[in-house]
Amino acid sequence: MTRVATATEVVDLAACSLRELNQRLHDVAGDHPEPRHWRVVNPNGTHAVACGLDAPVEVEIAGHVGYYCAGMNQRATVRVHGNAGTGVAENMMSGVVVVDGNASQSAGATGRGGLLVVHGDAGARCGISMKGVDIVVRGSIGHLSAFMAQRGTLVVCGDAGEALGDSIYETHIYVRGEVAGLGADCVEKQLRDHHVAELRALLDSAGVRDVEPSSFRRYGSARQLYNFRIDNAGAY
Amino acid sequence: MCGIVGLYCKSPELEPLLGERLSAMLVQMDDRGPDSAGVAVYRDPAPDGFTKLTLYSAAPSFDWLSLGVEVTSTRARHAVVLVEGDPDEAEARIRQRHPDLRVMSAGHAIEIYKEVGRPSAFAETFDLADFRGTHGLGHTRMATESRVTTEGSHPFSAGDDLCLVHNGSLSNHNRLRTHLRRKGMEFQTDNDTEVAAAYLTWRLREGASLEQALEGCLDDLDGFYTFLVGTADGFAVLRDPIACKPAVLAETDDWVAMASEYRAIAVLPGAADAQIWEPEPSVVYAWEKALV
Numbered sequence: 001m002t003r004v005a006t007a008t009e010v011v012d013l014a015a016c017s018l019r020e021l022n023q024r025l026h027d028v029a030g031d032h033p034e035p036r037h038w039r040v041v042n043p044n045g046t047h048a049v050a051c052g053l054d055a056p057v058e059v060e061i062a063g064h065v066g067y068y069c070a071g072m073n074q075r076a077t078v079r080v081h082g083n084a085g086t087g088v089a090e091n092m093m094s095g096v097v098v099v100d101g102n103a104s105q106s107a108g109a110t111g112r113g114g115l116l117v118v119h120g121d122a123g124a125r126c127g128i129s130m131k132g133v134d135i136v137v138r139g140s141i142g143h144l145s146a147f148m149a150q151r152g153t154l155v156v157c158g159d160a161g162e163a164l165g166d167s168i169y170e171t172h173i174y175v176r177g178e179v180a181g182l183g184a185d186c187v188e189k190q191l192r193d194h195h196v197a198e199l200r201a202l203l204d205s206a207g208v209r210d211v212e213p214s215s216f217r218r219y220g221s222a223r224q225l226y227n228f229r230i231d232n233a234g235a236y
Numbered sequence: 237m238c239g240i241v242g243l244y245c246k247s248p249e250l251e252p253l254l255g256e257r258l259s260a261m262l263v264q265m266d267d268r269g270p271d272s273a274g275v276a277v278y279r280d281p282a283p284d285g286f287t288k289l290t291l292y293s294a295a296p297s298f299d300w301l302s303l304g305v306e307v308t309s310t311r312a313r314h315a316v317v318l319v320e321g322d323p324d325e326a327e328a329r330i331r332q333r334h335p336d337l338r339v340m341s342a343g344h345a346i347e348i349y350k351e352v353g354r355p356s357a358f359a360e361t362f363d364l365a366d367f368r369g370t371h372g373l374g375h376t377r378m379a380t381e382s383r384v385t386t387e388g389s390h391p392f393s394a395g396d397d398l399c400l401v402h403n404g405s406l407s408n409h410n411r412l413r414t415h416l417r418r419k420g421m422e423f424q425t426d427n428d429t430e431v432a433a434a435y436l437t438w439r440l441r442e443g444a445s446l447e448q449a450l451e452g453c454l455d456d457l458d459g460f461y462t463f464l465v466g467t468a469d470g471f472a473v474l475r476d477p478i479a480c481k482p483a484v485l486a487e488t489d490d491w492v493a494m495a496s497e498y499r500a501i502a503v504l505p506g507a508a509d510a511q512i513w514e515p516e517p518s519v520v521y522a523w524e525k526a527l528v
Binding site for chain 1: 478479480482497498499500501502503508512513514517
């Protein structure tokens with residue numbers, strides 16, 4: 001089988017409407033999308049860029065984006081060469097979303113699968129209600145991150161804000177720096193060998209090579225809040 | 237929802253362009269607040285011994301010259317006048333003689349203009365692009381707590397050369413209004429932001445610094461807020477501890493900008509290379525001439 005080098009499709013958001021861009025990206029659905037490589041220029045903080053993709057396309061966005069970029073992503077790889085506003089990769093199902101700069105609040109919220117990488121910092125509520133997505137943040141995250149997190153992995157190379165993992169169900173949380181405070185039912189747990197292996201694989205996938213996996217601390221659910229306990233019957 | 241914009245000129249060459257830039261930013265926030273819009277612009281300080289007032293007349297045909305004071309400009313139903321005395325005296329004199337007029341702002345450099353309707357129409361009606369000035373801030377309102385009126389639009393005057401714009405909603409404004417009335421503060425609307433503005437005015441009168449007054453909001457206000465406060469020399473930003481109302485700050489060698497969303501900053505020349513960050517919750521950020 002020969003590989004054919006394909007040209008990159010360039011879309012200028014100063015000249016093309018957002019709806020047209022997203023429609024064109026939806027129109028290339030299937031296992032062999034053509035064109036496969038896309039480059040979006042002049043995003044200028046526009047909301048909902050590259051949302052709802054469902055094909056193994058690669059989309060590069062040259063600049064800062066607004067809210068909900070790459071939301072509901074399936075199979076696509078979306079890279080933002082800049083900062084992302086509220087809710088980047090919200091409810092992503094699969095694929096990869098990379099933010100080179102910082103992400104605002106609710107990055108990766110409710111995500112069910114795939115990998116979200118933020119090379120800068122992520123704001124408040126990172127990974128809120130995450131349900132299976134893996135999130136790697138090279139910098140720090142804000143308060144109330146992983147609130148009600150249910151599945152998946154949150155890796156933070158910097159610090160975490162107040163109330164980390166509040167009301168958590170089941171999610172692996174790894175933080176390398178300081179944690180300002182743990183939320184209800186979130187506790188520190190022992191970092192075992194298989195956790196280090198999980199971290200190494202995630203950091204590798206995220207392209208973070210300068211951070212030692214064994215230097216993280218692990219946090220997770222104490223399982224006291226969401227399991228029915230007869231002793232707490234009066235409080236339910 | 238609501239939208240906030242603010243622009244501070246670090247470079248004097250930018251001052252003639254303030255209105256044009258601020259207008260472009262405000263129009264970007266049109267869909268965050270289609271109910272009403274307003275701006276505060278700082279420029280042309282009043283001479284010593286005089287106060288600059290921005291007045292509003294609900295009646296479109298009011299004869300501003302009948303006031304017997306110097307009228308420096310009129311725009312739509314607003315007029316900027318110079319009145320002898322300090323801001324309190326000047327405001328009291330106008331209110332006493334013309335209870336039908338609203339005092340939108342009082343100070344030395346501040347001018348406040350606001351009106352119901354789409355922000356893009358506001359920018360045109362008030363010829364925003366024409367304003368020169370050192371700094372300005374603007375607001376687009378999606379009303380939640382009180383009626384859509386000119387008086388309920390932002391910015392709200394918060395004392396001598398101070399004003400407040402707000403994205404969010406306060407839940408303890410009724411109780412706080414009652415408390416502030418007992419302290420002698422007067423209210424023109426049942427709007428929550430007016431209470432926050434009066435709170436700041438009261439704290440400053442009691443001797444607090446602007447930073448102390450803003451930090452007091454963290455204890456005394458219940459609700460959601462991103463505040464942008466205009467001062468004689470610059471502006472200040474504060475977000476509540478939960479910080480669910482958005483804010484973006486950006487700075488270059490020539491300007492400092494604040495907006496609800498980056499797309500309002502993207503219209504500024506130099507935005508692509510600006511330092512951009514999200515203000516932390518519960519932290520007061522301030523820019524003043526002395527600091528930049």
